[in-house]
Amino acid sequence: MSEFAIDVHGLVKRFGDKTAVNGISIQMPRGQVWGFLGPNGSGKTTTIRMICGLLKVSEGSGTCLGFDVVSESKKIKAHTGYMTQKFSFWEDLTIRENIEFVGRLYQLPKLRERVGQTLETLGLTDRQHQLAGDLSGGWKQRLALAAVTMHKPELLLLDEPTAGVDPQARREFWDQIHYLTAQGMTVLVSTHYMDEAERCDEIVYLANGALLTQGRVNDIIDQSGLVTYKAEGVGVRQLSEIIGLEPGVEHVSYFGSALHVSGPDAALIEQALNKTGKVDGLEWHEVRPSLEDTFIALMNRAGMDTRVHS
Amino acid sequence: MRRDRLTFAMMFGIPIVQLVIFGYAINTDPKLLPTAVHAEEQTPIVRTLISGMKTSGYFDFVAATSDPRETAEMLARGEVAFVVSFPVGFTQQLVRGDRPQVLVEADATDPSAASNAIGYLNTIFTRALAHDLNGPLRALAAQPPPYELIVHPKYNPEGITQYNIVPGLLGVILTLTLVMIMATTMAREVERGTMENLLALPAEPHEVMIAKITPYVMVGTVQTVVILLAASILFSVPFVGSLFVLLFGISIFMIANLALGFAFSTVAKSQLQAMQLSIFFFLPSLLLSGFMFPFRGMPQWAQTIGEVLPLTHFLRVVRGVMLKGTGIADLQQPFLMMTGFAVVACVIAMLRYRRTLD
Ligand SMILES: Nc1ncnc2c1ncn2[C@@H]1O[C@H](COP(=O)(O)OP(=O)(O)OP(=O)(O)O)[C@@H](O)[C@H]1O
Numbered sequence: 001m002s003e004f005a006i007d008v009h010g011l012v013k014r015f016g017d018k019t020a021v022n023g024i025s026i027q028m029p030r031g032q033v034w035g036f037l038g039p040n041g042s043g044k045t046t047t048i049r050m051i052c053g054l055l056k057v058s059e060g061s062g063t064c065l066g067f068d069v070v071s072e073s074k075k076i077k078a079h080t081g082y083m084t085q086k087f088s089f090w091e092d093l094t095i096r097e098n099i100e101f102v103g104r105l106y107q108l109p110k111l112r113e114r115v116g117q118t119l120e121t122l123g124l125t126d127r128q129h130q131l132a133g134d135l136s137g138g139w140k141q142r143l144a145l146a147a148v149t150m151h152k153p154e155l156l157l158l159d160e161p162t163a164g165v166d167p168q169a170r171r172e173f174w175d176q177i178h179y180l181t182a183q184g185m186t187v188l189v190s191t192h193y194m195d196e197a198e199r200c201d202e203i204v205y206l207a208n209g210a211l212l213t214q215g216r217v218n219d220i221i222d223q224s225g226l227v228t229y230k231a232e233g234v235g236v237r238q239l240s241e242i243i244g245l246e247p248g249v250e251h252v253s254y255f256g257s258a259l260h261v262s263g264p265d266a267a268l269i270e271q272a273l274n275k276t277g278k279v280d281g282l283e284w285h286e287v288r289p290s291l292e293d294t295f296i297a298l299m300n301r302a303g304m305d306t307r308v309h310s
Numbered sequence: 311m312r313r314d315r316l317t318f319a320m321m322f323g324i325p326i327v328q329l330v331i332f333g334y335a336i337n338t339d340p341k342l343l344p345t346a347v348h349a350e351e352q353t354p355i356v357r358t359l360i361s362g363m364k365t366s367g368y369f370d371f372v373a374a375t376s377d378p379r380e381t382a383e384m385l386a387r388g389e390v391a392f393v394v395s396f397p398v399g400f401t402q403q404l405v406r407g408d409r410p411q412v413l414v415e416a417d418a419t420d421p422s423a424a425s426n427a428i429g430y431l432n433t434i435f436t437r438a439l440a441h442d443l444n445g446p447l448r449a450l451a452a453q454p455p456p457y458e459l460i461v462h463p464k465y466n467p468e469g470i471t472q473y474n475i476v477p478g479l480l481g482v483i484l485t486l487t488l489v490m491i492m493a494t495t496m497a498r499e500v501e502r503g504t505m506e507n508l509l510a511l512p513a514e515p516h517e518v519m520i521a522k523i524t525p526y527v528m529v530g531t532v533q534t535v536v537i538l539l540a541a542s543i544l545f546s547v548p549f550v551g552s553l554f555v556l557l558f559g560i561s562i563f564m565i566a567n568l569a570l571g572f573a574f575s576t577v578a579k580s581q582l583q584a585m586q587l588s589i590f591f592f593l594p595s596l597l598l599s600g601f602m603f604p605f606r607g608m609p610q611w612a613q614t615i616g617e618v619l620p621l622t623h624f625l626r627v628v629r630g631v632m633l634k635g636t637g638i639a640d641l642q643q644p645f646l647m648m649t650g651f652a653v654v655a656c657v658i659a660m661l662r663y664r665r666t667l668d
């Protein structure tokens with residue numbers, strides 16, 4: 001048994017002459033929860049699909065659960081659960097039929113019992129004969145998670161499982177993820193939410209199909225060498241543009257009603273704030289940079305447009 | 311539309327195929343129909359009559375025998391369309407002016423296929439005899455003809471077209487619905503976004519195919535029951551043969567069509583393309599299988615295409631079993647051809663089945 005759940009080197013995926021993923025290497029130990037982050041179009045979904053054998057690898061190699069990603073996708077599929085970004089269960093089947101169908105393809109023993117249990121845990125026993133297409137977005141996500149974990153996979157690949165899910169449900173979703181890892185599952189979850197990223201053991205951040213940074217949340221923040229000052233108050237909005245023009249200020253961003261001013265050098269930022277930021281009695285404090293501040297800084301430094309528009 | 315090359319191809323392909331088929335292949339006045347001759351005597355007069363039939367272009371003599379059982383079997387198997395019999399003493403009686411009988415047995419399962427040839431027979435014979443009946447025999451050339459032409463339209467003596475059309479319709483309806491429904495299945499998965507999930511699950515291509523085909527076998531079975539009941543109740547089509555043999559044939563035929571539909575569905579990128587592919591297959595099936603026009607009337611190349619189509623073979627089975635009572639032993643060839651078609655379609659489907667989202 002391989003020590004890594006995912007161990008891939010230099011994965012490349014090209015669609016025609018467009019390179020969607022450009023040389024990604026990931027070594028992910030078993031039993032952890034890793035977050036997969038990056039702007040839209042950065043290649044998260046494409047990478048996940050290559051790992052579980054849904055897309056052919058253009059270049060690179062590796063293993064998933066010890067099975068070769070190029071040649072043993074059938075075994076990989078049997079031992080992983082992949083929850084797609086877009087709901088892709090059969091909307092014209094009932095909830096129960098969907099779960100039964102998935103269970104049958106995984107060749108679960110005692111299918112009826114397992115389906116019953118799954119419906120019970122989901123809390124959908126009463127609605128089992130409703131069409132899956134009639135469920136609300138959040139419930140569809142719950143159904144999908146239940147379906148892909150029914151065969152107790154060793155590895156879970158979740159592609160933005162909480163997109164469009166209400167905060168309460170999102171919390172429950174994550175409780176469920178932690179419960180599953182406590183039972184020994186390995187989870188790779190892509191997300192755009194920073195609070196979710198902070199719940200992961202490690203994060204992998206992609207930009208333009210390449211790995212921008214990887215590590216524990218705190219390490220990433222520390223290693224960025226970023227200094228952030230924060231102020232909250234009435235006139236703060238008018239300030240963002242002028243502060244942003246000062247030398248030594250890498251970026252200025254809003255967090256709720258507060259403004260974060262970040263850069264690599266504390267002295268330069270103090271200078272900038274003394275010049276332009278001291279209005280209306282605003283109080284500036286140095287704060288620990290947030291993960292989001294760090295990502296913005298890293299993207300700026302890498303000289304990358306923050307978004308791929310195609 | 312530039313990006314959908316298949317649609318583009320279909321827009322031109324379908325009219326061209328139709329033109330070629332209607333223009334060149336279809337012939338409602340079939341010639342060179344295979345004929346067996348059963349002559350009890352070989353005299354100049356008999357030879358004259360036979361060569362007269364030959365030169366008319368309607369008859370192609372493929373067998374000559376003196377055993378009436380053999381010719382009957384050939385007619386039953388559909389190897390020949392006509393059996394012409396000249397009895398012993400035919401020439402003598404003719405010369406004496408006793409008007410001996412010429413018996414022409416015709417396979418009338420498809421009444422239109424045989425009718426023209428039969429209609430011309432008297433003219434053909436009279437013309438042929440005109441040369442021989444000279445000198446003292448000239449008197450015989452006068453009306454009425456010196457022989458008596460007896461025509462036995464077998465298997466469908468009244469020449470009722472429904473007897474031919476309705477069983478054939480079973481095959482046409484099964485082809486149309488089964489190929490079309492099956493052809494759209496994978497495209498439907500893609501369009502609904504469920505393809506990704508299906509591929510992520512550990513399902514083998516053949517499992518997917520079996521799972522997709524099974525429900526439509528039920529659909530086909532219901533259609534079969536409805537059409538057979540209608541054939542019997544509304545159109546009183548006779549059912550001479552064995553129901554078991556027919557059901558066996560229907561099963562193979564349904565599987566061949568479903569397998570083809572599934573093969574189409576692994577090629578079609580959208581439901582529209584799937585429909586177009588189905589129609590592209592359905593048209594020649596309708597026109598070249600012998601359903602709408604006599605198979606034997608078509609030129610060789612069209613018959614060759616027809617021989618590949620499962621509907622052609624199914625028509626032989628269903629007409630053979632229902633109208634002629636043909637047994638399984640004489641239907642081996644159509645059964646084998648349909649099975650072969652199904653196997654090839656399955657292999658193509660398995661080779662073309664996409665295991666990834668690329
Ligand atoms: N089948 C495809 N054909 C062509 N290009 C594709 C295909 N799938 C993805 N791409 C391109 O590859 C790039 C990466 O896409 P991907 O879906 O992996 O991004 P992502 O990180 O998952 O984005 P998001 O956060 O929006 O889900 C994008 O630019 C996308 O346009």
Ligand SMILES: [Mg+2]
Nearest residue numbers: 044045085159
């Ligand atoms: Mg994605």
